[in-house]
Amino acid sequence: MIELSREKLLLLYRQMLSIRLFEDRVYQLFLLGMVPSTLHQYQGQEAVAVGVCAVLNRDDFITSTHRPHGHAIAKGVPMKRIAAELFGKVTGCCRAKGGSMHIGDYSVGMLPAIAIVGSGIPIANGVALAFKLRKTKQVVVSFFGDGATNNGSFHEALNMGAIYNLPVIYVCENNFYGASTHISKVMKLENIADRASAYGIPGVVVDGMDVLEVYRVASEAVNRAREGEGPTLIECKTYRYSGHSRSDPANYRPKEEVEFWKSRDPIFQFKKKLLELDVLSEKEDNRIRSEVEKEIEEAINFAIESPLPSPEIALEDVYA
Amino acid sequence: MRRLTIAEAIREALREEMRKDPNVILIGEDIGIPGGWGGPFTVTQGLAEEFGHERVIDTPISETGIVGMAIGAAIMGLRPVAEVQYCDFLFCAMDQIANQAAKLRYMSGGQIKIPLVLRAPTGATGRGAQHAQSLEGLFINISGLKIVAPSTPYDAKGLLKSSIRDDNPVLFFEHKLLYGSKGARKERGGVELLGEVPEEEYTIPLGVADIKREGKDITIVAKLLMLHRTLEAAEELERDGISVEVIDPRTLVPLDKETIINSVKKTNRILIVDECPKTGGWAAEISAIIVEEAMDYLDAPIKRLCTSDVPIPFSPVLEGYVIPTKDRIIQAVREMLG
Ligand SMILES: Cc1ncc(C[n+]2csc(CCOP(=O)(O)OP(=O)(O)O)c2C)c(N)n1
Ligand SMILES: [Mg+2]
Numbered sequence: 001m002i003e004l005s006r007e008k009l010l011l012l013y014r015q016m017l018s019i020r021l022f023e024d025r026v027y028q029l030f031l032l033g034m035v036p037s038t039l040h041q042y043q044g045q046e047a048v049a050v051g052v053c054a055v056l057n058r059d060d061f062i063t064s065t066h067r068p069h070g071h072a073i074a075k076g077v078p079m080k081r082i083a084a085e086l087f088g089k090v091t092g093c094c095r096a097k098g099g100s101m102h103i104g105d106y107s108v109g110m111l112p113a114i115a116i117v118g119s120g121i122p123i124a125n126g127v128a129l130a131f132k133l134r135k136t137k138q139v140v141v142s143f144f145g146d147g148a149t150n151n152g153s154f155h156e157a158l159n160m161g162a163i164y165n166l167p168v169i170y171v172c173e174n175n176f177y178g179a180s181t182h183i184s185k186v187m188k189l190e191n192i193a194d195r196a197s198a199y200g201i202p203g204v205v206v207d208g209m210d211v212l213e214v215y216r217v218a219s220e221a222v223n224r225a226r227e228g229e230g231p232t233l234i235e236c237k238t239y240r241y242s243g244h245s246r247s248d249p250a251n252y253r254p255k256e257e258v259e260f261w262k263s264r265d266p267i268f269q270f271k272k273k274l275l276e277l278d279v280l281s282e283k284e285d286n287r288i289r290s291e292v293e294k295e296i297e298e299a300i301n302f303a304i305e306s307p308l309p310s311p312e313i314a315l316e317d318v319y320a
Numbered sequence: 321m322r323r324l325t326i327a328e329a330i331r332e333a334l335r336e337e338m339r340k341d342p343n344v345i346l347i348g349e350d351i352g353i354p355g356g357w358g359g360p361f362t363v364t365q366g367l368a369e370e371f372g373h374e375r376v377i378d379t380p381i382s383e384t385g386i387v388g389m390a391i392g393a394a395i396m397g398l399r400p401v402a403e404v405q406y407c408d409f410l411f412c413a414m415d416q417i418a419n420q421a422a423k424l425r426y427m428s429g430g431q432i433k434i435p436l437v438l439r440a441p442t443g444a445t446g447r448g449a450q451h452a453q454s455l456e457g458l459f460i461n462i463s464g465l466k467i468v469a470p471s472t473p474y475d476a477k478g479l480l481k482s483s484i485r486d487d488n489p490v491l492f493f494e495h496k497l498l499y500g501s502k503g504a505r506k507e508r509g510g511v512e513l514l515g516e517v518p519e520e521e522y523t524i525p526l527g528v529a530d531i532k533r534e535g536k537d538i539t540i541v542a543k544l545l546m547l548h549r550t551l552e553a554a555e556e557l558e559r560d561g562i563s564v565e566v567i568d569p570r571t572l573v574p575l576d577k578e579t580i581i582n583s584v585k586k587t588n589r590i591l592i593v594d595e596c597p598k599t600g601g602w603a604a605e606i607s608a609i610i611v612e613e614a615m616d617y618l619d620a621p622i623k624r625l626c627t628s629d630v631p632i633p634f635s636p637v638l639e640g641y642v643i644p645t646k647d648r649i650i651q652a653v654r655e656m657l658g
Pocket of ligand 2: 145146147173174175176177178179
């Protein structure tokens with residue numbers, strides 16, 4: 001196992017828990033009709049966002065997708081600004097203009113999430129190009145799903161990232177479904193990571209339910225990128241517990257499959273490990289949980305109490 | 321007569337044409353997955369079960385690949401009905417649509433034809449700027465494409481059947497808030513739209529507008545969701561003694577200019593209500609036609625009530641502010657009538 005300080009281990013745990021409990025709470029409020037629109041939720045995939053972002057510095061960047069809440073929390077977007085954005089409040093991180101699918105906060109290194117599948121990947125290359133030309137040693141991580149890897153943007157971007165040796169890490173969250181479609185119906189390869197070889201860059205498969213494994217693989221890729229050795233494609237095998245969006249009952253998935261993945265729950269597994277390592281005790285766990293719950297309640301209350309935007313601001317921000 | 325939602329009416333059109341002509345196939349994301357959705361708005365539910373996965377083709381998230389494959393198949397005489405999940409994703413396939421589908425026949429000097437339908441859900445539903453655009457107006461600028469935008473279940477069915485039988489690429493825009501909740505995903509703010517659809521077979525030719533309400537004081541041209549808001553506005557204005565004629569063009573290309581011009585000759589006033597953005601939009605095109613061909617009949621300046629020239633914002637208050645509402649339609653009519 002990799003060497004991580006106790007503080008770092010507990011931070012990973014706390015962040016995963018924050019994402020899980022935040023998403024659960026937002027879903028409750030969604031059912032009560034308090035959250036407009038729809039939601040693409042992240043429960044089950046927490047180890048990916050947390051394991052990867054834990055390697056990044058604040059001034060490193062990420063691009064995200066229609067499923068961005070987990071990435072946002074892991075990259076350090078203040079939870080209350082995320083909540084307010086979901087509620088369509090003016091205090092949201094995107095001034096209520098973006099919504100659930102476009103969460104982002106430039107100040108912490110998260111571009112507004114991009115909901116056109118695959119479209120964030122070439123943009124990540126551009127961010128990386130700027131870092132490279134300026135020799136800043138910053139890196140960029142592009143998160144995307146398995147579905148995105150069948151889109152032209154993915155292939156164009158990987159090739160370009162490779163030829164220009166860009167400081168970018170392509171992190172594919174393979175949750176086995178693009179919307180209702182199982183990956184086996186739309187791809188002949190077993191591993192998405194194999195696609196890296198077509199572009200002459202390393203491709204690595206990692207257990208996306210194991211935060212320490214994700215962290216280890218991400219560290220290597222980030223080091224490579226910082227040292228000017230170019231991009232890596234990381235495929236994290238993971239699972240989304242919810243339907244694709246909150247209007248999807250996900251009847252296309254066998255129950256046993258869902259149960260299998262839930263039995264490998266990333267938070268539960270990591271907690272077990274931390275207990276074994278004596279890094280965590282049940283008491284400590286309870287304390288962390290209640291702290292996280294408190295933070296979430298504060299964020300939600302902030303969102304609820306925040307004012308709606310005044311309608312005229314709809315006309316602002318179009319041009320710089 | 322029985323009443324159907326637009327989703328049901330479109331499904332029925334697809335089923336009838338697929339039964340009649342083995343060349344009709346469907347291509348799209350999540351359209352035939354067992355236990356799945358039947359496309360993002362349930363339209364293709366049950367069709368894979370009836371026609372098999374050879375003819376109901378589930379695809380990767382590859383819009384360029386989808387449209388390109390549909391074009392090639394169409395050139396070879398199949399009649400593909402391809403779809404994107406939201407019309408915003410048409411941009412992902414823009415080369416295939418604008419440079420290929422629209423031009424290959426012309427460039428070949430008429431050697432080939434491309435009997436292709438591309439279905440695309442349009443309109444804003446509170447999801448933010450990348451799932452919200454009304455793009456039907458933008459595509460009228462690309463010669464070689466036909467553009468259909470039905471507002472009722474009856475029109476949707478009859479126009480889709482004609483589109484499938486048409487030998488040209490047809491972009492078929494369906495408004496997400498008009499699918500109707502019965503059998504379709506319920507969208508907040510959706511119109512509970514059930515409409516009469518006869519059991520007997522019928523088609524509606526492309527290029528024929530429909531006068532959805534007769535009136536004498538002012539003509540309003542509107543399509544899709546805006547048509548329904550306009551009809552509600554007209555109802556209210558009627559109570560104040562203002563008689564509104566409401567015209568649904570139903571197809572943007574070809575456009576039934578005559579019906580619109582004749583109406584203007586009668587009412588001498590025209591308002592165009594449109595969910596597409598104002599600048600360079602479909603409403604501007606209608607206005608230009610009136611100026612060119614019926615200017616002398618106008619008693620008041622033409623007015624356009626369109627979505628503001630901004631990306632569609634997320635928050636419901638903001639989205640509501642930039643898109644024309646019933647109240648704003650009423651206000652515009654009152655202003656025009658002085
Ligand atoms: C270009 C494009 N096509 C289709 C969609 C509709 N859509 C949104 S998410 C999604 C599935 C994405 O699957 P994946 O990339 O695996 O991400 P996941 O949802 O599993 O996180 C689809 C088809 C879209 N947003 N953009
Ligand atoms: Mg996926």
